Amino acid sequence: MPLFNSYKIIYFSFFICLVAAIFPLPIMFNAFRPDWVILVLFYWIIALPHRVNIGHAFIIGLLLDLLLGSVLGMHALLLSLLAYFTSINFQRFRNFTLVQTTLLVGLFIFISKVTLYWIASSMQEIVLHRHYFWSIFTSMIVWPWFFLFMRYLRIRFKVI
Amino acid sequence: MVACCVALLIADSQFKLFASARVYLNSIVSPIQYVADAPQKMFSSLSENLMTRQALLERNQQLEKENLHLKADRLLLGQLQSENKQLRELLNSKRQFKYKRMITEVMSLRSDPFTHQLLIDKGASDGVYLGQPVINEQGVVGQVSQVGSTTSRVILIVDASHGIPVRVQRNDAVAIVHGSGAWDKLNVPFVQSNADIREGDLLVTSGLGGRFPAGYPVAKISRFEYQEGELYATVTATPVADLDRSRYLLLLWNDDPLAGADLTLDSPEVLDAPVQ
Numbered sequence: 385m386p387l388f389n390s391y392k393i394i395y396f397s398f399f400i401c402l403v404a405a406i407f408p409l410p411i412m413f414n415a416f417r418p419d420w421v422i423l424v425l426f427y428w429i430i431a432l433p434h435r436v437n438i439g440h441a442f443i444i445g446l447l448l449d450l451l452l453g454s455v456l457g458m459h460a461l462l463l464s465l466l467a468y469f470t471s472i473n474f475q476r477f478r479n480f481t482l483v484q485t486t487l488l489v490g491l492f493i494f495i496s497k498v499t500l501y502w503i504a505s506s507m508q509e510i511v512l513h514r515h516y517f518w519s520i521f522t523s524m525i526v527w528p529w530f531f532l533f534m535r536y537l538r539i540r541f542k543v544i
Numbered sequence: 545m546v547a548c549c550v551a552l553l554i555a556d557s558q559f560k561l562f563a564s565a566r567v568y569l570n571s572i573v574s575p576i577q578y579v580a581d582a583p584q585k586m587f588s589s590l591s592e593n594l595m596t597r598q599a600l601l602e603r604n605q606q607l608e609k610e611n612l613h614l615k616a617d618r619l620l621l622g623q624l625q626s627e628n629k630q631l632r633e634l635l636n637s638k639r640q641f642k643y644k645r646m647i648t649e650v651m652s653l654r655s656d657p658f659t660h661q662l663l664i665d666k667g668a669s670d671g672v673y674l675g676q677p678v679i680n681e682q683g684v685v686g687q688v689s690q691v692g693s694t695t696s697r698v699i700l701i702v703d704a705s706h707g708i709p710v711r712v713q714r715n716d717a718v719a720i721v722h723g724s725g726a727w728d729k730l731n732v733p734f735v736q737s738n739a740d741i742r743e744g745d746l747l748v749t750s751g752l753g754g755r756f757p758a759g760y761p762v763a764k765i766s767r768f769e770y771q772e773g774e775l776y777a778t779v780t781a782t783p784v785a786d787l788d789r790s791r792y793l794l795l796l797w798n799d800d801p802l803a804g805a806d807l808t809l810d811s812p813e814v815l816d817a818p819v820q
Contacts, residue, residue, distance in 0.1 A: 399576065402576050403576055403579050403580045406576070406580050407580050407583075408580070408581070408584050415657075447572075447573055447576070450566075450569050450570060450572070450573045451573050451577065452656040453656055453659070453661050453689075453690060454656040454658075454659070456552050456566075456569075457550070457551075457552030460552065461550065461552075500658075501658070504656075504658045508658075508659075508704075508705050510659070510704055511704050511724070511725025511726070512658075513657070516657060
């Protein structure tokens, strides 16, 4: 059952990234938390576009909304849009070097941060913190190692 | 897909369509929350188990002493309570202090970066309701903003969308405290320049609005400034409760919203009566 097996791994990685997204950290380090959800989705859509699609991104986004207690649909909208852009360009992104994808991840997370801020500010009164954009850099630092690790996992468990 | 998301956004934020469905939706994700909270819980239980006998004995002794003091205070409190009741009866204004309460543990998980929220491990199955006041041993913490079946979310008083009616303990001047979005700062808007508020004044809940019971400490005034020519003074306060550090909170059941309100408008008539 290769199909079942690969979905098992993919869903397990989604579960882990959702846990990592809300895992308790001291307030000091909270702003430096990498955007695991975006990294995991980005990787799977580039690697296996026939397995992971916009629908998955939408469901993950909804779950993230519920977990973070934000307005329902905020992360769902954002992740679906990112998934759409990634899945129409996955051929190109696959041929990028690791440095290029790192920059691309940074760009994606920057866009997501700005969009989230924009959506949230149109819904309710909010305050922007100084540390809000730091996670872009930590995500970019984490990405190459994360990418290699995920590729190792994918080959090791024969996820196709 | 995009239309679907936008529809969801609008439905949730503008029309609150999902208020009832959120209970079930929140219970779907609660396994993930429990998994994420598990390591923290394990560490705290480990550190509890790994205490030395000496430390335990010391702690026990200390708690024993504290208990004695508190019990002694309580003796006095009972007497004061009955005296207060008598005086209140003389003034013909009734006020109740009987509130049901429940201890709850904070699941220290991350929330939306734009808001200040906490997740607690009690939900609709424990009788938690929307807008329920939440305090700790120091003062008011916030109120319940979302209810799941076994977990709920508490919006803190420092959140930018939160406001709470207060009065100054020293002279009963009423005001409203708004959250500022920073962890240790609250704003007190619409204060007249000549209002009798000083730095260091304690603000307690006034019970107006009926959501919070009256008399719980909320914040201390940290700054009072008036610039000549401006309409209102700029007043800021710091919350008295350690919002980011408390592990246990108390949920209050405020049964009759108006019972806690300070209905001072009634009393002048009563006071006038004997004069005439």
